[in-house]
Amino acid sequence: MNQSAANAFINQLLVYTLVMLVFTGSIGFGTVWMRHEISLAANRNKNLQAHLAEVQRHLDQLTAEIAAAQNPDTLIRLNSEMRLGLVAPRQEQSEHVAVDAEQRLAEKRSGAALFVAEVKPVDFRRGGTR
């Protein structure tokens, strides 16, 4: 191989090497960028999880406070403090109804339109018009 051919080969080799370096560098940068994006996404997920956990904690706290506020002793104390005068119904104030109260009220309101007690048969007249 003469000198010029060798130089040409080396020139080509250098060019290919540089192209390879650029190519692999691009892949490297791409990988780094991708991993960076993955880490950003993972951190976003982590923060969302933390936020969800915080919301859950607040829900738990709220649930506990609501349950405590509905404690019969608390309600009685509030009734006394706020002077609401609420008392439990007594036996003599109650009228026990043997029939279904909803049905009875519905019948009272809708009357014959929906709750006809007796169904009368249709009276067809024979042999002529009405």
Next chain:
Amino acid sequence: MSRGFASNYRIVFLATGIFLCFGGVALRLVCLHVLDRDELLKYLEQARRSFVIESARRGNIRDARGEILATSRTLIDVGLDPHMLRREDEARWPDLARLLHLSVADLRAAAARRPPEAPKEAEREARPVQWVKLAEGIDEAVYNQVSALKIRGVYGNRIYRRFYPHNTLAAHLIGYVNKENVPAAGVEHYMDFFLRGQDGWRESERDGRRQELAQFRTREVPPVDGYDVMLSIDTFVQHIIEAELQRLAGEYAPQKATVIVSDARTGFILGLANYPTFNLNEFGRAPLDTLRNYAITDVFEPGSTFKIVAASGALNEGLVTPNSAFDCGLTEIDYHGRHLHLPREDHPFQELTVAGIIGHSSNRGAAQLAMLLGDQRFYDYTRAFGFGQKAGFPFGGEVDGLLAAPRDWDGLTITRMPMGQAIAATPIQIHYAMATIANGGVLQRPQLFRQVRDENDDLVFGLGDRPRRRVISERTAATMARLLLGVTAPDGTAPEAAIPHFEVAGKTGTSQKVIDGKYSTTHHVASFVGFFPATRPRVVVSVIVDDAQMPDGRVAYGKAVAAPAFRNIAMQLIQYLDIKPVTEPFRNQFALQTPASPGQGGRW
């Protein structure tokens, strides 16, 4: 062709440079991955590896209506790291002290707990004081204010803590989880398998600031939250009986007292309370004795409430009818060739029918009914009603009670046991014996759990009633219910338990306590066990008061102490559970066939 860039010396220079660079990188890689591999991996494991356990949320305990009885919430233990404190933050210490209910002097004392001299290199590995606790159990709102102060070195650790919003309500049933997060008693302990859930975990890495690098999470198992357990008790029913217990305690200062309310048909417990009780949120301060569920752990002689056994047995065997009469004026009787003394009566009786024996609570009448049955059959009925064996309450150290076999009886046992002496039973045994009559003759197992639900409120499984055995026929049960109505009649032993327009069946009991080996005349256990409406029972209520102190030294009879309490509870249950009086068409037909006996009738 031009020689261009590729002159000899340039090529050699460039190639050498590139190969040196690659060679340097390769050498470094060999050092890192081959020579120093073990040491570096060890360091990495220590410094970067992160193994985090994610706690599962413990399920709630709810009542039958879904009201929360026990729940979990996060609280924060706040502390400070003395090494990280800065002088410029000291101006905010008074605010911190106010939020944590401490004095500034307390804060200074905590901050001073740093080592007096700089630690040596070896000691630096494990700093002797790293975090001094300032306050525990701080809620989120307060902790947010603490964080807003931005005092470096002051921070908190979150912990799951169990919270019982109703404090003392149903304390003996719910139980508690101790500060080490170990369920120690009650439903918390018994249903821990469902409540506790399963902790999750994840492996990842962390950076130099100890922050997790989320992108390096390798393995992750999410936590599974615990299930919710729904009980059969109702918060309001529980409140009614606990309020009545408080009234009893205030009025009679008893040693202890128990009230049980159950569904007559299914055996589900609607409420169970004891006095004295304790605050679930402060279980550590409660005297050890108050943590016991007396309804299942303590026994006493049931007294006259036990007379239902002899009467039910004799009726069920067809040996007597409600109108069969007995001479209750007898003081002695021959039994299997032996001459036995009959027990004393509180009031003298002559001839009483079976209905009268129950209505007037005749000791001698009950003894004669048991003698008709005979030792073994009476014992068998006693066992069948659930005495002498655990009722099946799921937790809390239930005891069997005391019931001797006939071979161990002395000559007087057949005359004393029918009136509730020579036998010891727990309140729950007595309650479910009466519930057997209310339930048409079938003995139920105490049932406390209704459902288990997952975190989405979907049903995992539900529990129904659990009958144990048929003890007496439905007809006999209805007859007994009718006879027990006589107890609350105007001439019965407990008209104090009667409720206008309602048929109340029940039985009083007053048993003398055994003190120093002898029956005391001043210390009694008063009880009333009953159900209503008698011909179509909805609820069974037991009130048992141990050693009530009567105002003027009178005997604490069941009719005086327990029957009024039963009535107070029943009146409120009628309103709350919408229990209607039983009208004619809905009465139990078996009960209708038995005439309401006035107490006198044809001789048996």
